[in-house]
Amino acid sequence: MARFDGRMWSVARAHGLNPADAADAVQGAWLRMIESLDGIRDPEAIGAWLLTTTRREAVRLCRKARGELPADVDPPEVTEPDPALAVVDADVGREMWRRLATLGEPCQTLLRLYVLNPDVRYGQIAARLGIPVGSVGPAKARCLAKLRVLAHDLL
Amino acid sequence: MSDExxxxxMRIAAGVDPVPAAVSADACAALGLQLPGSILAAPVPAEPGSGTRSLLSGTEFHRFAADGLTLTVEFELDAGLLRVSGQVTPPPGPGAWIEIRTPHLGKTRAPSDAGGYAVTSIPIGWLSVACHRPPDPPVVTRWILARP
Structure with missing residues (x-):
């Protein structure tokens, strides 16, 4: 279980969930696994199945919080793990930190603040970078896009 | 590849924001909640007008069906806790019992002759309802997140 918990938690939190919501997403994934045990065809893939389910629960909670989803809509059952989740791995993360160091400013500072402080507010990032709060979201999106390009060969 | x-x-590699111990403990508790031999009831669309659709507005309504049984589950917020009620159709008969299951507690009730049940003081969070009807296998709903 310890092999999976940390990755599940990080996936939930990276979707912008606060700790309480992330806890619900992780617990929901474990409960879905209990009710789906008979349908999981490959026990070796259970970690990937849990991550995929955590991600779906996290996305569902985000959409529900934004009022985009009725409360009583159940998520579709996970039949196949999402291979994209293989990047949620400490080795990949270390490699990404190395590649982040090749990015210029303000992306390096912005992404370090964002990644290392999951609950950081845009106002704090704006103050640190000396930019308007309204610029933080677009700048973060641009910097993440650059990081994504640097990660193109990791999966 | 997604940003998330x-x-x-990167957070895993940096060791920031580790999973809280309570979350791991809840995961352990979840593993004990399997109901061997049970039949999983899938959600079915609720009938129009059968209830409000979000706990934000006070109540939330779900309907599940399996093995010839229909279970309705309705939540109502009451002083920070939940009142859970519903109906089993057709009524499961004598000897049956309804179990409201959460990761931290379970409460049982005998259904009324008409198949109704109600339980109070259920904590907000994940829950599932099981209809035990020996000698047939229990029918259990999918887990539902009941929270505003």
Missing amino acids: LLVAA
Whole structure:
């Protein structure tokens, strides 16, 4: 279980969930696994199945919080793990930190603040970078896009 | 590749925001909640007008069906806790009992002759309802997140 918990938690939190919501997403994934045990065809893939389910629960909670989803809509059952989740791995993360160091400013500072402080507010990032709060979201999106390009060969 | 997954990997590598012990403990508790031999009831669309659709507005309504049984589950917020009620159709008969299951507690009730049940003081969070009807296998709903 310890092999999976940390990755599940990080996936939930990276979707912008606060700790309480992330806890619900992780617990929901474990409960879905209990009710789906008979349908999981490959026990070796259970970690990937849990991550995929955590991600779906996290996305569902985000959409529900934004009022985009009725409360009583159940998520579709996970039949196949999402291979994209293989990047949620400490080795990949270390490699990404190395590649982040090749990015210029303000992306390096912005992404370090964002990644290392999951609950950081845009106002704090704006103050640190000396930019308007309204610029933080677009700048973060641009910097993440650059990081994504640097990660193109990791999966 | 999504931004969220890259960020998750980098946080794991940096050792920031580790999973809280309580979350791991809840995961352990979840593993004990399997109901061997039970039949999983899938959600079915609720009938129009059968209830409000979000706990934000006070109540939330779900309907499940399996093995010839229909279970309705309705939540109502009451002083920070939940009142859970519903109906089993057709009524399961004598000897049956309804179990409201959460990761931290379970409460049982005998259904009324008409198949109704109600339980109070259920904590907000994940829950599932099981209809035990020996000698047939229990029918259990999918887990539902009941919270505003």
